[in-house]
Amino acid sequence: MAKRRGREPLEEGEKRKLDKKNFKKLIRVFRYVSPYKPTFVFGMICLLFSSTTLLAFPYFAGKLIDVAEGRPWVIIPGKDYVINSILEITLMLIGILFVQSIFSFLRVILFAQVNERSMADLRKHMFSKILVLPLKFYDNRRIGELISRITSDISLLQDTFSVTLAELFRQGATLIIGTVVIAFIAPKLTLFMICTFPIVVLAALFFGKFIRQLSKSTQDKLAETNVIVEETLQSIITVKAFTNEVFEIHRYTKKLKETVNIALKSAKFRGMFISFLIFALLGAIVAIMWYGATLVQTDAMSVGELMSFVLYTTFIGGSLAGLGEVFSQIQRAIGASERVIEIIDEEEETKKGIESQEKLKGDIIYDNVTFAYPTRSEINILEGMSLHIQEGQKVALVGPSGAGKSTIIQLLMRFYDIQAGNIMVDGKSASDYDLSYYRSNVGIVPQEVILFGGSIKENIAYAKPGATDEEIRQAAEKANALEFIEKFPEKFETLVGDRGIKLSGGQRQRIAIARAILKDPSMLILDEATSALDAESEVLVQEALDKLMVGRTTIMIAHRLSTIRKADNIFVIKDGKIVESGSHEELSAYDEGIYSHLLSLQFQMN
Structure with missing residues (x-):
């Protein structure tokens, strides 16, 4: 299909x-x-x-x-x-x-x-x-x-x-x-009914379909007016900044007039339809009763039989009309x-693969990897890229926007399949591992932390649903989150709100770090984890991250180069390829390099 x-x-x-x-x-x-x-x-x-x-x-x-x-x-x-x-x-x-x-x-x-x-x-x-x-x-x-x-x-x-x-x-x-x-009951009257009644019912069904189409047009126009309201209210600051209140009122009024015109047209035909329905259906019943009355006069049928016939005719007419709506519903x-x-x-x-009771060590090799997103398969984001991250190393990925840093992370998480090359983890292809087992060894602290709408405790325990209260508390303490959690009246039972809206950015980040600590992964991904924080929150979060990175293979993505100075190795990416690699000191000493250029730009901005 x-x-x-x-x-x-x-x-x-x-x-x-x-x-x-x-x-x-x-x-x-x-x-x-x-x-x-x-x-x-x-x-x-x-x-x-x-x-x-x-x-x-x-x-x-x-x-x-x-x-x-x-x-x-x-x-x-x-x-x-x-x-x-x-x-x-x-x-x-x-x-x-x-x-x-x-x-x-x-x-x-x-x-x-x-x-x-x-x-x-x-x-x-x-x-x-x-x-x-x-x-x-x-x-x-x-x-x-x-x-x-x-x-x-x-x-x-x-x-x-x-x-x-x-x-x-x-x-x-x-x-x-x-x-x-x-x-x-009445063969002659039945034949007369078949010649008249169905024609009226079918005409009513056809007319009713036309009415429904008009009603749908009215609904569509009303939806367009609602779109204007939604757009205007969502962009109310822009509207007021450009003093376009009158313009938006005129735009809304124009659409309302179109809606009213179609609605009135629909009402006119609906009135005609109702009048036709009453006249035609009752007229058909009158015609049947007239013919039936003549049969009663000639003693061809009794009054009771005529009444039964009329009732049955009403049932049949209702069934014909009802079947039209039934078929429409089935469609x-x-x-x-x-x-x-x-x-x-x-x-x-694909989930099935290698499983083990032991954690992965975290030795990662990208071997000549080529990748393009399925939605734009004609553009390769990574082009024959190779790199090696040793077990326990802390490495950083830097480069301009669109270079492929986030793509490297997504491929390591096995969110997408690569087109060429291979990604090896502990000497085996990443795709050979059972997916659930593999991802249980990878933890991530993203730039934009989105929490679930439950309590702080539930959000931390999301990494390990069976965790004890003591394990959750220890994870929060290591993440520098315990202090602010204890200040809330409900403490760990505090509701964070939709997407964590009741917490500040720094608090959400520390909850995410606590979640990663509780998961205890062998491979850790830090995706711009401190870029959106104020100075005080950044210090607290960075301290928590330093504790989290101990003994784990860590990959950091950062635009703020000051946060990756302690990395064992820095990979500079451009157009889907590794163009420079080395420590902070080595790369900053190379004046013609991309890393040195990015460093000087940030120094000028600061």
Whole structure:
């Protein structure tokens, strides 16, 4: 199946054709119902009984009228059992409604059990699948789209399995059984109805589709006005700085006028549609009643049979109209299932490989590595790059923006597969290791620390979910975080807020360092870990980092060259290649070198 990248979240009106290929997609999602098959089958039986029981109501209602007119109801011709009591038929009608209510209740409960559990399984599978997909998958997707897949699309499928399929069965049964019954009751009147009623219903369906398109256009225009509001409020400082308040008001007013015009046009046609619907449907019923009345006059049918026929006709008309909406819902569900299956079919990260009870030592070799990101495969970020980082060494990567420093780190983390060359760790290809085992040996302290919305304790323990309170406390102490944590009233139970917004940048960095300490990796990555901090926070964070780096292979990325003076080796990268390497003293002594040039530029800025 061709992969479609970067698609917008599924729109409410988006549909797919009802063909064999698309139905297979819906059936693939339907397999999540399989574990609950007995409950589902029992629910379908209850649905069958509730639908057929209700269809007996018009027949008995007609017999009630006949008995009231003095026409006894002969249950079986040639037998003695005859009903001529209104009370008996009334009790039968009440019994029909009671039985139908019981089966309807059971059907709703059973379908709800199947639906909620199966869709929960699907959501869990989707979420689990998304988490184990490689990073290149996220390069081609928006987070909002992925959230829409788990929420909107599965909610649509949930409605389909709980309501739409039941309605399809019920309306279909009503249409088929109802038509057979009225053909038996009054063949001539049935033929007249077939010549008139369906034409009106089909015309109503066609008109209704046109109305829905107009309504969607109104919603689209309203969405455009909302975009203006969002853009303006998000950039309110810019708007005020350029004194463009009046301009934004005019822009919003223009879009509002367009929205109002389309809405009024939609209202006009909607009014026509409602008038047509009332006139045409009721007119068709009047025509049927007129023809039926002539049959009653000629004694070709009884008043009760005419009443039963009219009720059945109403049921059938409602079924025809309902089936239109059911098919429309199924089309939308197929579109949703297509999006869900697209993610389910994505290729996962390769996890299986070498595992060990011991930690990796951290001897790293990049051997003639060439790499380009999948989203721009025509541009090589690394071009035949080679370097060796010995076990326990502290090395730094420097160079201009876009040189490939972050790419080196991402490849070491095995976020992407390289196109050529090899990355060796402890004498074996990095790709030969079990992915979970391998990444458990790599720790990272990023420039922008994003914490989860729970407590400080939960965020530190994220590196080691089974850590004891004492281990978490020791990690915080080594990270110079214990002092500020103890100042909070809730201490380690303090909630950090969404993405850690309640903590300062320096505090977030020290939480990240504590997390890395608790993980105890053999390979450590420091990605601009102090670049966004004030002087006081930088000192505290740097002290914590110095403790963290002891005994580990450490790779530092830094634009502030003052932070890497103690590195054992510095690799200068340009255009995806190592162009210089050596200690700080060696590289700064080379006046013509890139490192010396970067050093002089920072000295001038300072």
